[in-house]
Amino acid sequence: MDVTVSDLCRNFGRVAALQGVSLAVDAGEFFAILGPSGAGKTTLLRIVAGIEHADSGSVRLGGQDVASLPVRARNTAMVFQTFALYPHLTTFENLAYPLREQRTPRAEIARRVNEVAEMLRLSHTLARKPGTLSGGEQQRCAIGRALIRRPRLLLLDEPLTNLDAKLRHDTRAEFKRLHRELGSTTIIYATPDQLEALSMGQRIGVLRAGRIVQVDTPDALYRTPGDDFVAGLVGDPPINLLPGTLRATHSGTRIDLPFMGIDAGPWHAVLDGFGAGTRLTVGLRPQAIRPVTAEPDGPAFTARVFLTEPLGDVTILDILAHGETRLRMVLPQEQAWRIAVDDTIDCTVDADQICLFAHETGTAIPRDGTAAGG
């Protein structure tokens, strides 16, 4: 079932939760909504579900405007962040609840509950109440309750937030498998975690303060973020955002950073219109900074290491470039092991991975030969 949302607005008192959100999700797509807490993700999902009303705008499910359609007629299921299991009912009754409300025959209920319990490894918990289940079991029970009606649209509101790290990893894979198995079911997945969005979403919509700022594939979102907010949200560790200034030199234009200069050539088409002295924001992915081994093939600078965070396979280094600008870089362990705190290292930047943003608006400045807005 495809979902089209147009110009949704919703205010809670003086707080504008949604300010004109428009989205189109294809049938059968796994669509992630990424945004920090308070961005309006939950409100958006609740309006699509029908348990919240919009002040203005419309929601179309499968081409049909659902404004006058009651919740139960929308063929939509939702998994809540708190799981929202019925605490007074057993796992069996929790799973059976949607079917009972549809007046499904008893035998059919028992068959489908057992089938879903089997699929989600809940069979041993059927006689127990939610309070006695582990976090992972509660979450699978909530998913089972959502799936048992075979909805055509599944809304997931931060379903992994209340789980521990190991379980999150397993469940991410589980969700992808579920999506493949369910086939035609559309999934909209809201999360504040860029890792979840990137790893599961076929496309990602980034929500910021009630507005959609970018809709793209995970790869495009990472490589060509639409603005500095998206750049800061996507990628781990977060991108280095640095103040830069445009300079004219005898051989062309240059972007001056406090510790080095970058050739502005790749952004020539847009930057040509700007005067020298224009302030820019330069985005350097931690993965794009590396120590100089032989001859530097890009711009280079010297930095002092002041913090190392070894993570096993990689190490995150906090460095001070030219003694003043703080940067973060990531190195594979085999390169990082001989670097210690207070060492001085020569670094270079992979010029292909530099992102450029206008200083005032934060909007991305596209490289020559690519369309604006990524």
Next chain:
Amino acid sequence: MSAREVRSIGQAGWGRTLGAAAVSILYFFPVLFIILAAFKTRQDILTWPVKFVFTPTLDNFVSVFFRVSVEGGAAEATGFGRYFFNSMFIGGSSVLLALVIGTAAAYGFSRFPLRGNDTYLFMILTTRMMPPIIAIIPIFVLFRIFGLSGTYQGIIALYTAFNLPFSIWMVKSFFDDLDRDIEDAARMDGSGEWRVFRRVCLPQIYAGLAATFVFAVILTWNEFVFALLLTGTETRTVPVQIVRTIGGAMGVDWGLLSALETLFIIPVVLVTFALQNQLLRGVTFGTIRR
């Protein structure tokens, strides 16, 4: 609750244990005194110092139900069974009524707030804050006009009205503490508003309803002033009868009085004991980690 660790006396310290025991005995002493007196003869009751060792007798309990007249002749029923039934019937039905109406009102106040919701709630609470006796004269007049004096309907309606504010406030607090997502989940699962209330919200607050029931039952069971003024011989409750027992040609029959009071305590103790787990969960509702 089942896996709770029980401290031994040694852990608390003997000093504290004895101190706590002394305070408990001090507070429980009047009740203990009454219960002991119920099993004593008139002589034993009036002996000073107080006797704690004596030959128990059931005479007082017999005279609760049967009166032997001074002139001799057959024993005559006192009608105490009737008053006991009245207390239970009037208390039970008015509390149940208040609970049903109060739960409906509380759900409305909690989930479908009106403009000025808090004002209504405040007004409901203030009616409970004033001493009920203030309203006795108009109520007495109303009972006269409508012919409700001495009837079951009258006193049950009155007690229902007095239990309502308390029931509404208490039950509302239980509804307020519920996780709203669970109700939304039920709506997504296809429930209409009635079934959200009946199948999802109500079962979650059963413990709270039990706690409210017990508190209201105790209040109603002990009520005296309105019962004295508005019940008749047919509908008289136990507290009124207890007071009527004081006095008489032979002076106060302390043994009879003690026996009456001992019997009067039993139902409240039983109800509280039967619902103690719910009571504990009810009063600690919302303080539990989610």
